[in-house]
Amino acid sequence: MLETTVTLSRLKAFIQEALTKVGLPEQDASTVAGLMAEADLQGSDGHGVTRLPQYVRRIKAGGFNVRPNIRVVHDHLSTAVLNGDNGMGHLVMKRAAEMAIEKARTTGIAWVNSQFSNHAGPASLYASMPLAHDMIGLYFAVGNANHLPPWGGLDMLLSTNPIAAAIPAGDEKPIVLDMATTVAAYGKVKTKALRGETMPEGWMIDRAGKPLTDPKRADEGMLLPLGGMEAGYKGYGLAMVIGLLAGTLGGAAMGRDVIDFNHDDDSVTNTGQAIAAINVAAFGDVAVFKKSVDTLVRDIRNSERMPGVERIRVPGERSFETRVKRTQNGIPVAPALMRGLDQVADDLGIARLA
């Protein structure tokens, strides 16, 4: 069965129709659909339309609030906490990013936490929002399922808690880092499962400490923290600190309180994220900064390569390439995913995606 491709606008329209059908207001459905389709366009395949069946299931089960009253519960000159009222995370974190950008205009930096938010898609989407304002974006999130034990442990008390950073450049593309603090993100595991592929050794281990490579058996194993068997205590430390910053600080779930949204469609997750906007202009001349970033990117790109390496990349470069390619050729949808989306369409009585 061949992989189907769809355009960005068709993908967005499909998601929007589905979300509207299950009760989201038109404007909110459009916002969420736009961000989800953007995720697919840039190659964040674990965070885009692949999540739609689950989102629809959660909404139907009452697990998401489709008419949330998203509101500020703590507000200072450079910080805020936003209560998402269990609405979709995309709505909460878009608003959090906008607040951070607005505050950072005058104070130089701002940091906004969410509580009672939900899964919001790829971290890079939100970290990148300050870029258009010549600001650096930082984003931290508590993952929506605990697949990571502490270093030396078996109890999965931590998630893949990602960190993202977006840094404006001049003539070069911005630098956009988006990484889980595990060797592999759990979304990647799910994508492998959907595609019927096996995982490389080093992504997961089973409870006996042996490599686990069948993504369909993911429930039996644990992710390895960044650093792997050798320096995984660092990835564990990062995951814990990010969880404290994105979750505990804002009064959101962390540790034992995290709801596994892969196995629970109706509990309020109290997901927490944090976004910071850093106003480059507060630190000096913006043009000088951007020129320095350009120089660094070029120095790295043109530096001596190891034998067999075709190109040295900077973080975010591959996503930009994917974006260009998929804008031209369409966004691929794997057969297993398409079957799931067809099911969603049929259930909701809307036109299939393709």
Added chain:
Amino acid sequence: MLETTVTLSRLKAFIQEALTKVGLPEQDASTVAGLMAEADLQGSDGHGVTRLPQYVRRIKAGGFNVRPNIRVVHDHLSTAVLNGDNGMGHLVMKRAAEMAIEKARTTGIAWVNSQFSNHAGPASLYASMPLAHDMIGLYFAVGNANHLPPWGGLDMLLSTNPIAAAIPAGDEKPIVLDMATTVAAYGKVKTKALRGETMPEGWMIDRAGKPLTDPKRADEGMLLPLGGMEAGYKGYGLAMVIGLLAGTLGGAAMGRDVIDFNHDDDSVTNTGQAIAAINVAAFGDVAVFKKSVDTLVRDIRNSERMPGVERIRVPGERSFETRVKRTQNGIPVAPALMRGLDQVADDLGIARLA
């Protein structure tokens, strides 16, 4: 030859006398000596008194300014850039931390960059300064020698750029993460060399990509980024982003501009660091936050262990244990280091350390 141990106060007094002898004002010498001795007390052996011979050499060569005019060059409500005037990094970053704490009192968060700073010792020292004010500390630095190539490359354009985070707890000890974005910090390599030990495989590779385990041959090799051969692109991305935040943002050196202070005693390094203070009270009730941190620490500590694992630790726990042990038993000084310190003492005409 047996390892000598010294008390914290003796160590501090020795460093202070040496620094005063080479021209630092009494108060500055006391501040730097206090922070350096603290580094040794907590087990940051690569960042304490082991650096004294090099510092003294640099000062004598005119590479450090012993009477710096440390001044604010950009100032906003929640941000600042501090020009260290090529003074010792400890002085610059202590002042940066104090500024960040003061600003965060009213705005909720503050971020201060340094330029024309220098090596300041372990990141955790500065990240921990906000703790006493019920604030979270974050610290980022550009390392003082490029030992890390971009992923897939051979040109060492990046350093071990560390990140540190300190998070206040209630009855538990604060969580203090301090990690280089390479598998191992270069200071650890130097410590191995001083002790005549070999490095484990995975810390460094030579230019042919083969493991390098002799720390005396460190100059021939490159550090591996966090993630190692498998996911090192993540450590590379982190190192780059941290360098941009700690260096480029504040107008300090990054990439090709970084001076290798292991091989250059007199050039101005224009070292950059960044510190953030996050005021927990701006995000909710401080007592509730601390209780949540305590619960997380205990849940992790009491969770199920892998066979053979004696204790599950949280970041910073080992440093606290080392601090207690060395307060009781003294701070060990390896024979090779002691010989170097004796040489410093003899050259300066001051009493030897022990």
